[in-house]
Amino acid sequence: MDKFINSVQLDKKACTGCINCIKYCPTQAIRVQNGKAKINPKFCIDCGRCLRYCPHHAKVAIYDSVDEIKNYKYTVALPAPSLYTQFNNLKNVDIVLNALISMGFDDVFEVSAAAELVSEASHAYIQEHIDEAPFISTACPTILRLIRVKFPTLIPRLLPLKAPVEVAAEIARKRAIEQTGLPSEDIGIFFISPCPSKVTYVKSPLGIEKSEIDKVLAIKEVYPILLEHMTHDESTLKPLAASGRIGIGWGNAGGECNGLLTDNHLACDGIMSALRVLSDLEDEKFHGLKFVELNACNGGCVGGPLTVENPYIATAKYKKLQRNLPVSRSHLKDYNNVDYQWSTYVEYEPVFRLGTSFRESFEMMGAIEELTEQLPGLDCGSCGAPSCRALAEDIVRGKATKNDCIYSFHEYISTLSKDISDLMASLEQEQDADIRAESAQTLKKYIQTLTAEIEKKEQ
CATH class of the missing domain: 3.30.70.20 (Alpha-Beta Plaits)
Structure with missing residues (x-):
């Protein structure tokens, strides 16, 4: 894979x-x-x-089409907790769950219900391994991939438990097989996702060999379809909801921490803030923490790029919704046959490593520092790299040249033009025919170089 x-x-x-x-x-x-x-x-x-x-x-963002429902004999929808916060004045999540059935799914299983199970499993695991704390949440695939490539020393701190969406998929598939008698390949498990990172997770999961999710739909694609099927006549609704505040709270930043029902935790949202927290964790700047929740999106999953609502408004909607919810509805004792542990472990992928050995990397780092000093330090992005240091790294990796910097290029052209001008002046004064011929050839090469560089830039 x-x-x-x-x-x-x-x-x-x-x-x-x-x-x-x-x-x-x-x-x-x-x-x-x-x-x-x-x-x-x-x-x-x-x-x-x-x-x-x-x-x-x-x-x-690449994700699956709603039409994929037609390709399975039996389908189960896994709505993310953040789906509920996309709707105005929602007081009963059964309205959304019944709408999913109405739009074509045969069954639903809430990811928020699985989140309550994972909360209990996480609490138990942390208490059992308290000497190894702090643990870092593994619910966000983006954070998991970030740690895999940039923070190898933090990999042992990853909480080795499956994400709620995977637990929900496993429970949903087992339940569908038992209820229908159909083989697994005829059953489609559809996750309704707030972000493309979950699509990547399904195709290339971390912590497990293979995901039980078959297709990933975007909230923004499902949302308008659901609106057509939603009814507020609660007398006609089937009681499908299986989660409370703890489970649905996972859709917001801090929700996972709240579900642990413990102190000494840290919750952070936004990828740039997460980078800073991870750097501080690596430098051991935090003391006494038991758990760290990191969300790549601002506001948590409600801020995912595949949602439709502003994350802050979505958070306000959640606070209104939770008033009518019990604390929790799903518990570990009701799902004794579920394995919450990872089956494989995340390995460091040194994609940012400069060389193949420590010595080579050290030498390349020195070259990068030297090049960075030579560049203007404006971080203007005109070279196509985000910063002067990034351009220096590209140059050392052999993927760019110093002339990609517009300022260095102007300096280079200016120097080359001066050399041409000086050569032409000396050529006019030279009397020796052989020297004149040699100088003329040098001048021709200079002009060809100048023309080629300008044409390259224009392209």
Whole structure:
């Protein structure tokens, strides 16, 4: 299985090479070359920031079509907790769950119900391994991938438990097989996701060999369809809800921490804030923490790029919704046959390593420092890299040249032009025919170099 599958991709036709995206990518996975953006799949963690900041919508999220429902004999929808916060004045989640049945699904199982199970399992695991704390949440695939490529020393701190969406998929599949008698391949498990990172997780999961989820739909695609099927006549609704405040709270930043019912935790949302927290964790700046919850999106999953509502408004809607909810409805004792533990462990992927050995990397780092000092330090992005240091790294890796910097290029052209001018002046005064011929050839080469460099820049 490809380790570096991505669900955020580039639409080259829409891309204008405007360099907005390179400024917002937290892992510097994007470069603009020859007037088009280019995404390095090894560096990309599918955080979706470029989806938000690209003014030309040239970054697109890959997910499945709702029509995929027709390709299975029996289908189960797994609504993310953040789905409920997309609707106005929602007081009963059964309205949404029944709408999912009405739009074509045969059954539903709430991811928020599985979240309550994972909360209990997490609490038990942390108490049992308290000497190894703090543990880092593994619910957000983007954070998990970020740690895998940039923070190898933190990998042992990852909480080795399955994400709620995977637990929900396993329970839903087992239940569907028992109820229908159909083989597993005829049953489609559909997750309704707030972000493209979950699409990547299904295709290339971490912590498990293979995901039980078959297809991933975007909330923004399902949302308008659900509106047509929603009814507020509660007398006709089937009682499908199986989660309370703890489970649905996972859709917001801090919800997972609240579900642990313990103190000494830290909750952080937003990928740039998460980077800072991870750096501080690596430097052991925190003391006494038991658990760290990190969300790549602002506000948590309610801020995912595949949602429709503003994350802060969605959070306000959740607070209204939780008033009518019990604390919890799903408990471990009701699902004794579920395995919550990872089956495999995350391994460090040194994609940012410069050389093949420590000595080579050290030498390349020295070259980067030297080049960075030579560059103007403006971080303007005109070279197609997000910063002067990033350009220096690209140069050392052999993927760019110093002349990609517009300021260095101007200096180079100025020096070359002066050399041509001086050579022409000396050529006019030279009397020796052989020296004149040799100087003329040198002058020709200079002019050819100057022309070639200008043409390259114009392209």
